[in-house]
Structures are given as C-alpha cells and as structure tokens.
Amino acid sequence: MHKVYTNIIQIAGDVITVEADGIGSMEIAQVMTKGGVSLAQVIRIDGRRVSLQVFAGSRGVSTGDQVRFLGHPMRVASGENLLGRIFNGSGEPLDRGPALSENMVDIGGPSVNPVKRIIPRRMIRTNIPMIDVFNSLVESQKLPIFSIAGEPYNALLARIAIQAQVDIIILGGMGLKHDDYLFFRDTLEEAGALSRAIFFIHTAADPTVECLLVPDLSLAVAEQSALAGKRVLVLLTDMTNFCDALKEVSITMEQVPSNRGYPGDLYSQLASRYEKAVDFDTAGSITILAATTMPGDDVTHPVPDNTGYITEGQFYLKNKVIEPFGSLSRLKQQVNGATRDDHRTIMDTMIQLFASYRETLEKQAMGFQMSNWDKKLLRYGGLFESQMMSLEVNISLERALDRGWEILAECFSPEETGIKKALIEKYWPVRKNME
Template structure:
C-alpha cells in the first residue's frame, strides 16, 4: 500500500535527542503498511528501539517501536496492529526514548499488562526512575559462580535436578501438560534457605484467560513478594516481544538495586518465539529452521543471560522459563537453542501424566548442571550427592527391566528384577508424585529417597559408600520402613 510518506510537522523545542526538552517529531503519511509493520521514508534523527505513537483519524494512539533504521527509511512495528490505518492520513509521533518501565519498591505486589501498564486498579507507579527494558546480558567477568540451594518443595527437582540461586533452568513441557499448575506451585512455595529477601517475578506470555485467572487467584499468597506481568492470548501478538523484557527489567531492579533474591518464572516462552517469527516474516527476513529467524539463538541469549549473580551486589536473579515443545519435539529450535544457553532442563513426561503422576517430571532426560556445587554439606545435606546419583542409577535400571519384561513377561523376571520394578512404581508414585498443595522440605525428600533405596538388594547400591549404607540404609532395613507396598529384599 502506497502513501505520502513524508509531510512532517515537528512540535516542541530543543534538540532531537538528549534532554528533557527533546523535540517530539510528528509525521503524516506512510510509504507502506504490511501486517504490523509500517514503513516511512525521509525521517532524520530516529533511533533504533525508539517508542512511537501511531494514530488514525479520530482514533486512539497505538504504541509501537522502531525496529529498523537506514539513511532514508524507518520501519515501525505497531503493537496493536495496523487495522484501520490509512497510509495517506495516519500520523506517526516519535517520542525520542525506548520502551521504559517505571520502577520503585511499590512494584512489589502489583500486576501489570505485557507493556508494563498497571492492571490492578491501584494507579500508575510514581517514582523518579524509568529504565530501558532492553537491558544487556550480564558481563561474564562481572559474574559470581551460582551457588546456594533454592527449595521448590518438589522432591524430584530438589533432590535430582536442584535449582541453584542464579541459575537458568528451563522447564520443557508439551501442550496439555500441567506446566502452568507446576509454575503456580513453584512460585507459591519456592524459598531460598536462610533468606527473607526473596521475591518472585511471574510473567504470562500469550496465556489464556482462564490461566490468567488461575495465576491471579493462586499467587495472591505471595502478596508483597510478587510482581506479575500478564500478556493474554487475545492481546496483540507483537506485545509478546516486550513482556519478558519488562519482567526481567523489574527483576534486575529488585535484585541489583534493592538487594533481593529474585526468581523469574515466564510461561510460555514458545509464544514469545512464535511472535518473534511473525515479526521476522513481517520484515521480509529470510527464515531459518521451522521458519524461525536466524537470530533466534542470540535473541534468546539476550533474555537468558540477564540472570545470574553479580560481584559486589547482594541480590541475584534465578530464571525458570517454561517452554512448550511443538509436537513434544525436544529438537525443535526453541528447546534446542535454549538447551545450549541454559544450565540444564526439567522435562515433563506425557507418559507419567497419563499415569496420573503429578508433577510428571521425567528424571532421565532432566538435569541441573550446577547442582553439584550447590548441594551437600553446608548447602543441603552431606548425603545429597550420593543419594541423587544412586536414585538416577536405579531408575535408569528400572527402564531396562521394563523393556525386558515386555519381551519375556514379568513372571520370567528374577527376584532382583522384580525388586527394581517395585522400586520404579514406588519411586514414581511417592517420590516424583505428590499432591497439588504439598510442599516438602529438602530433609523430607532426602529421607524419602533413602526409604526407597532400602527396598533394593544390597548389590544394587553401587553409588553410595559403605558408611552411608550403614548410616542411612541398614537402620531402615532393620525397621522394615520402605514405602507402603514396597517389600524389602
């Protein structure tokens, strides 16, 4: 669509950039409109990521941002879409600053939309600080190595794929799996051992209305220790690009300005990546795998690498993004690229979900690359590392025995193999599985793991020392205290 593309009416005074008296430039007419993208020509002094207001005759201003700049053209992405805009008469006003969020301690306990506007009816955030939401990744030389255990209340996570303060640990899920329920429970009960200044920043990206209502209703108990951002499925798709950046900017303020330890949970980052793909198509960029832009990796890294622990700062940011894998395909570009950037993953299993296990966490493809330096004596308990290793080994053996039983039948299995199958059933039912309001501390989870191992023959316990076996396993054998329905051999 063609338009005038250039009659300019400049209002205000002072230079185009730099001061509070910055002139605001308003232009009438556009060269082209395509999807959410607007092209204007012949506009000097415009900066990348600058915020704009696009207005149709008699309409409300629509927020947008500059996504491409050259010597003779400017490309603007309109968040609310371009429906109803006329290339000849639409007006574009350049505000001279990037997307910003108002910050103060009063953001705690508040709910905002995907562009940082209050949704809770408590009015705007009044303060003297505004910060660009397009923050920078943390310089590796300014980082401290992540340590310290974060208790999520889930045995499978806390014992087998431990979340460490300052870590990036994504959850890989699938459509229909209870990842939102899991996110709510982690956000409600997560805590950093020995720290009172712990907060949660929760962001929903492209979520349904019923999920948004569930988040609001169930996370209210966090009260003044929660900041929520909400981008709904029927909000403009392009707004999803901004929502994670608003959430992470709020987390950076709480962590590095106020000295808090912040857990950031964002669901669903696949919706963000799909919005990124839509924007790329609108720009006319050459697609890469599955239609995603070639810069998907660097774009995701610009989000993930904003988490961590900074030298000389008391606070920290721990990032727990949730991604739904299209067709449960872990090789899809979104989980695939995420796995290269982050320090492990938690994988949800459709088979465990079908069996009624909640949370349906599959331990074998899951891991936490940083847990070895944040568990054990001084962090959780001295027996944690060896117990975790032994549980992994035994559950892996269970899968081999299950495959064998499908060939020869259970009746042909040895007594030891049947003990492994009993262990696997009890492990899934009582260790991985727990009720939807159950919050286990790390001591409970570790003790439960030892009770499970006590039901296995001594020859199966190859990952623990003789001293640990005498201290933790033998007393349970004498008391005959494995989980209900699991006989000691």
C-alpha cells in the same frame, strides 16, 4: 519536542514504514489511530525509511495516521511501587491502579560483565523431591520447564513461586489464557504472595507482537530490584509464544529464515533474555523459571532446542511428573555437596537404578521372563514413582533423602546398590538387615 510524522508509506503485517529524519535505532514511537494509541518500536532504518513494529497490531492503521517519535528506547517504571501491580505487555496498568512513571529504566539494557558475577551458591528449596534431591534449583539459575500443552506447567510454576524463599516474584505472561492469568493471580493471592509480586500479562486475546516486550519489561524491573539487593524470581510463560512472535516479525521483514521459519538470531534473542539471570557480586539476584511448550512434544524443535543450549538445565514435565531423564539442573553440583553427605550418592544411585527399572519395564512389556533382579527393580520402580516422583509429594530435602534410603533398603541388599561402604554403614536402615 517530539517529532511527529504522518507519511506512512507501507503497512505489511504488523510492521509499518514511515518517512522520517533523525530517528535512532530501537527508538519508541506512538502510532495514533482512530482506535487509540499504540506503541511501536523502530526495527530498521534505511535512509529516510523507518520501519516500526506496532505492538497493538497494524489493523486499523491508516496511511494518514500520525507517528510520534519519543526520542528514546522503550522504558519501564521500576521500584517498590510496582509490587502487587498488574500491567499489560506495553507496561500499562491492567488493574485499576494509576500508571507509574518513577525510576524509568531502558529495557533490554547491556549485559552484565562476567567478572562481576559470582558463582551461585544458594539453593532454592521447593519441597519437591524431584527438584530438591535430583535437580536442585539454585539462586540465579535460568531453567525452563519443557512440556506439552495440557501439562500442569503453570500450576508447577505457581507452586514453586509460592514455596520458594525469594523477596519478589515477577510473572511475565505471554499468550496466556485468561483463566491461567486468573489462576496465577488467585493462587498467589491465596498464599498471601500477591503483595510481593508484579505481573506483566499479555493474554492470548491481545495482538501477538505485544508479547515481544514482556520478557524485557519483566527482566528490566527484576534487574533494578536485584541491584537494590532483592532476590527476585522471574516466571516467564510461555516462551514459545514469544519465539513465535519473533518469527512473525522476522518473516514480515523478509529476513531469511533459518530453521522452520524462525529467524537466524533466535539463539541470541533468547540468550539476551535468559542471561539476565544473575547473582550480583554485592547485590541481589535474579532467578528465571520459564515454561516452554514443545510443539508436538519434540525437543529438537528450534525453540526448546535453542533454549536448552542457553539455560542451565531443564525440567521435563511429562504425564504430570518431572521426568528424571533429560531433566537436569546444571548448577546442582554447586549446592548439593553442602546439604548432606549422602545427597549426591542417593541422587546418582536412585537414578541409575531407575534407569535399569525402565529397561526392565521394556522387557516386561515384550513378555520376557522376569529374573529375580528384574523383580527387585520393578518393586523399586513402583515405590520410586509413588513416593518420590509424584508431584503430590511435598516434603523437605532431608526427609526425602531418608525416604530414599528406606526405599533402597526395602528393595535391595547394600552391595546391589553399588554405594560406598562408608555411607552404607552410616545411613543404611538397620531394621532391614536384622530381618
């Protein structure tokens, strides 16, 4: 039944062109080379000329090799059987388990009807004050961690994955270093979370374009689980590698690049993945946390820039802490009004004062005289950094809010904080006033 063609007329980059009839757009094919079988996907059809991107790369493909079209778009198995399993970027097992073929679903399926979504309302607690207090993570949120190579973004992702209360964790690794992959596996195993995790791993040693399928595979599986009522957390690391693979293919296809070589549809490509994050009306949810490394620490680089416009906020990981400026959870307002009545006030006040502290630091660096107010700010900034910002801190939201009041009371008088009277009366630590 499957159509087999042998007339490969062009090989350029990882894209091969074969003459064939009756092939559907986006269809999947197998390319049988001497070195083995690789999956390939149709990306353009012009008359009889069908261009495919070969996921294992075109190296070693001969013009006489067979291309076997499967007659359907890319599919992946889904369901409970995947839990605890590890697959590669083409969906084949990397562990010693059997290949799966139950509940096959098309990847990259249609988008969710906006009217069937609901307003997210459940906070995901992480016990990291910089997240819980200042930028609460919300179920169904899509949020990237912007950082530069060398920052512990994978460690942060793993920590959130373990501490977050979700049913299923799906890790999509793109261009992952082998030791990072082992780190994720071991960390989750130690925490006893591996049995509720599914890995799709593309390592840096694998062919570049193979990572293009990783987000779609991960999200298609996540979607099926969410429809079955599960709360799923998807970790994607590192999305910059995914974008670079897109760039590579589009340049090979001689598309006009828009910005630094990236294709003009980068925004739409990223959006169609990130928008899979969802809270279903009557079923489960998908939350996406992604790592996006910024080449040259430049947030205006096309990848972080387009990402920022799509996602619901971002965390900046800088110097091993979550930087309060620029970091933002757009959905925090949905949940932080219902936690404790001082949550928003503590959040706003502490950040505003911290901004003043940063200004004072600049002044200090330039050798200016420090006023009384400056001195208070310096003291405050130090406490804030060590007791709130440090990623070592692992405390509940309520404890973190209390600590916020303690820090404020230690450094300022109530009116200097600008906090409304009613809250001051309720929360301002009394001990300080009596001294």
